[in-house]
Amino acid sequence: MSDVILNNIRKTYNKDKLVAVDNVSFSVNKAELFGLIGADGAGKTSIFRILTTLLLPDGGSAIVNGCDVVKDYKKIRKEVGYMPGKFSLYQDLTVEENLHFFATLFNTTVETNYDLIKDIYIQIEPFKKRRAGKLSGGMKQKLALCCALIHRPSVLFLDEPTTGVDTVSRKEFWEMLKRLKQEGITILVSTPYMDEATLCERIALMQGGKILSVETPENITRAYPEKLYAIKATQMSHLINDLRDNENISSCYAFGEHHHITFRVESEDVKTALFNYLHSKHYENIELKPIKPSIEDCFIKLMNN
Amino acid sequence: MKQFITFIRKEFYHVFRDRKTLLLLFGLPIAQIILFGFALTNEIKNSKIIICDYAKDNATQRIIDKIAASSNFEIENSLLSHQQIEDAFKSGEIKLAVIFPAGFNNDLLHFNKAIVQVIADASDPNTATTLTNYITTIVMDYQKELTQLNPLPWQIIPETRMLYNPELKGATNFVPGVMALVLLLVCVLMTSASIVREKEKGTMEILLVSPFNPFLVIISKAVPYFVLSLVNLVIILLLSVFLLDMPFNGSLLLFFAESSLFIITALSLGLLISNSTDSLQSAMLVSLLGMLIPTMLFTGFMFPIENMPKPLQVISNIVPSRWYYIIVKSIMIKGLGFAAIWKETLILFSMTVLLLLVSLKKFKIRLQ
């Protein structure tokens, strides 16, 4: 049963000059942890705002929890949880004042659904009398999550909740989201970080307002069309240029301590030829190994198509 | 209802935790009152008058005595040449010179006509006019005394009295104007800023995506400023009555009732502005330019409206503070009751309703 359905959603700004969302369709299942992965400007925030009824789409339709985002917006607004980017909390209210406020906003009390947020809240409880503005990024994130959950929403929308937060806190955050899934809450998260994609059940890759792919992370990586290799040698910055010049290499880009390459033709001869080529250019310690593509590799492939 | 109270409580937290704005909120009216009350007085206190009595006879003595009877002026009685008088004016030492030529009384008795020369420094026309009028009144008074002994066939005797403010205190003019200005500024500026800030921070988004009617959220923002404005009003009132000797001749209850109405008008204006702007900067700009300048010009406490050209007079009708100014003066200084100000009250009330309706209609339930 799909909890969230988008059908050819289109959104433009500036009198049609800027197409932010270009015929996007996908659906999210009940209690699924769904990731919307894409860079800034991909259209993620616009989609979230349409789904939370804050913006009207210029084309297409969308359903959230059985309600139309245009006609039944009042009902949707009662039932969803939403955290816009940059943890929009009241900076000059304390942690507990913020929580209490959001509970009241949704006609409930902190006690009613405390069990839902307990695991998260106990981490920030020691700071409950501190003003939200004075919390670290990771703490703000946890508070924002609590405030969005306090009324036990059926669908939770989190717009870039991990931006501006250190890696350690980010990992913890995703652990918390996974546990929430077990409560039956449908969670949509947007993020520009490719490595977080693997933490979701299914993801939609977005670029320039368009959907590149909607699949489980495993299926996306499995669908990578070619064999991917990682290559390493001395002088990595020169290596990349020489690799690109080589006619047997169909794609080459930097990837941390390796370069990722694909060959035009798969054969042992081609690989030997490459080694010879590189030796002639005086590269040493050459390492070539096949690797499983990551989401980022797939994203790059999809973008270049 | 309980929710509404929670909202209002939150708004109070916001207001009190913003120290800088609090300072502005309370410091501003106090500063204004003191400024207007003391420094910028257009009272005629301490104006120096010089009297050159070349006649030194009964008549001149009588007139000079009368002039001296007023405690407002600093009077110097000495004989100066024309050049000295001119120099004294140039240096700003004196504001007015009264010159009785030699043989004043003689002329009066024998020719039934005497001339007294009154020279005023009109670079400040207000002061000049007031002083000249004062002297003229005194001279007329004296003339009346004389003519009582020899009644003339037809007489027109102007009897001037300075009603409500016989000592011509400036405060009675300014204080109601300052009240209107301060209330307007505080309410419009603060309310619109508070709402727009919510939009800028992104918390408005969350408020919209909730079951609570966002319009009520906005109203809850107005409440702390309503309360603070009343407190401000009390402070201004206390300052002006005890520090500036302002009279308060009317009903306190009526005063606060009418003031509450005006505060609500101002809050509605703030509401309207916040609906139409998206950034703090533009909210502040519109509030200041749109409110401050028309209020200062068209309320009537700096420049009398009756002296303005017709089109400007018409414009002044839509400035709410103009009507509040009249109401306050009627209550505070003239001691009148509701019967006298029902028309102005009705106008203010209609303005408020109109502003609220437009705000409601313009209120955006979505982001775009």
Next chain:
Amino acid sequence: MKDTVISTDKLTKRFGDFIATNEISFDVYAGEIFGFLGANGAGKTTAMRMLCGLSTPSSGKATIAGFDIYKQAEEIKKNIGYMSQKFSLYEDLTIVENIQFFAGIYGLPDKKIKEKTDLMIEQLGLKNEAKKLVGSLPPGWKQKLSFSVAVLHDPKIVFLDEPTGGVDPVTRRQFWDLIYAASSRNITIFVTTHYMDEAEYCNRISMMVDGVIKALDTPANLKQQFAATSMDEVFFELARGAKRKAD
């Protein structure tokens, strides 16, 4: 012997009782790509601001591009480039106008400005967009343009504060191509980033934790030291023990 373009000795910044940056000492060499990493709140931004001449240190010594950090802050500013995620270019000016503006600020003579403008537009392939407003450019372009503008005046050092935050993977790599090109022109790159794969592109890395530099070495040596297979793991090891993250 390599030229030292940045040299600090016990550089410290205090805000009241709080020591944001605690006696950091390190050197950066000419033409190096130096990664300045650390978790949020570790003291990175404070340190960077001092090095850019934007904030006066509380104690310690430092020389940037040969200028003293206390007495010659203005000279420092003239000899460095700066680019951050938050602000880069003016959205309501065209590409050409932006380049001309910043070139003017950096004090380039008019002829040079024209030369540089044409060169940059050519290199970035923006011929068709030159007269368009920067605000209308797709997101990835702004970053690349910003960087080019930051090195417009061939500064000795360019400071990059999380320049690739939120940018798509392809543009990120194009951005690093630009960094490599600048580095080969002997411009020193001082960059902070949250992407650990970008840490690998640097010649050397330093990691700040709780206001001090906990590690400084090449990526390869750091991985060996911490028995890690990726910079991600190195970061995790070092950042995990941080006290400031909870505060």
